[in-house]
């Protein structure tokens with residue numbers, strides 16, 4: 428059933444061929460040669476399985492998806508000794524290979540110096556984004572349904588940044604503008620800044636905000652279509668999953684950059700007093716949401732836990748599809764402990780959907796819950812105390 432969602436054959440495969448970790452969390456040293464198809468990392472709790480996927484995803488998005496501070500990623504033992512962590516990888520796409528490297532250096536003091544290299548040359552972390560496209564599924568994805576709008580904005584932003592580096596640049600500029608503008612609003616409140624300063628930042632906000640908003644709006648149609656289809660294929664009740672972009676400004680019928688900038692300007696004018704009172708920018712893409720509903724009602728309000736989980740899974744599968752369509756390469760799927768809360772049927776459907784992609788790295792504490800036909804053809808690694816060993820008798 429999920430086969431309907433199968434990416435088209437002409438899309439190129441992207442493969443993570445090699446993944447190497449040094450002093451990354453509890454992994455002192457690991458060098459893995461990876462193949463296409465399914466790779467399973469199994470092991471008891473707290474052995475380092477998620478750390479491996481975090482490292483792989485670090486190469487895709489240039490930062491950790493779960494560390495509040497980057498120094499958390501450096502192994503505790505290394506903090507005193509060498510004081511650095513390195514994650515590197517070889518990514519193959521269409522017969523070409525890129526060498527990606529992220530170094531986290533604590534030797535300069537308490538804050539981490541992040542050093543990124545692409546094919547041996549020093550680059551910015553944001554230059555990594557788009558080199559290695561990956562979609563991460565975790566058990567925490569359920570927060571896409573139950574959590575606040577921030578997580579859903581981040582979902583859109585990570586997808587769009589991987590799809591198009593211009594989006595990432597616009598987003599970074601926009602975030603800086605909001606920060607600066609908030610500073611000015613606060614200063615105005617305290618009579619420390621003039622009106623003219625605010626006018627300058629209004630212009631910047633409308634310009635960069637329009638780009639971000641335009642990028643998100645263009646993606647929401649295809650995303651909605653893919654998420655609906657994936658959710659329907661899970662057969663989780665008769666209700667359809669609906670997603671819609673909920674903007675804090677009125678969206679014009681023809682949302683060109685100019686029209687969106689205009690809409691942002693109108694919204695700024697209308698919220699002038701509220702902004703002044705709060706000392707904050709209260710409209711713009713940083714306040715928007717991706718609404719998830721069923722029959723028009725907020726999913727978080729009436730979905731069962733299982734439905735919420737399947738909705739979150741559908742959003743991730745939709746992310747992978749839209750990313751593949753945009754880039755022309757199929758992303759690598761990283762599945763962190765996503766099977767354990769599903770029933771046997773949905774575990775099989777999930778693995779089937781993943782099998783449409785050239786490479787999947789998955790973790791599980793219990794390999795026996797991986798449906799047999801997928802498990803038998805997988806390469807399997809055991810993760811124990813941060814050490815990674817290939818299992819005997821695995822394929823490949």
Ligand SMILES: Nc1ncnc2c1ncn2[C@@H]1O[C@H](COP(=O)(O)OP(=O)(O)OP(=O)(O)O)[C@@H](O)[C@H]1O
Nearest residue numbers: 452453472473474475476477478499500501502503
């Ligand atoms: N900077 C660090 N240095 C050393 N160890 C760390 C560091 N950060 C986290 N750890 C440890 O790494 C261990 C493994 O974490 P990880 O999240 O990868 O486990 P896991 O195998 O995915 O377990 P689970 O099955 O519970 O999800 C944890 O015990 C954690 O305390």
Ligand SMILES: [Mg+2]
Nearest residue numbers: 476477478764
């Ligand atoms: Mg884990």
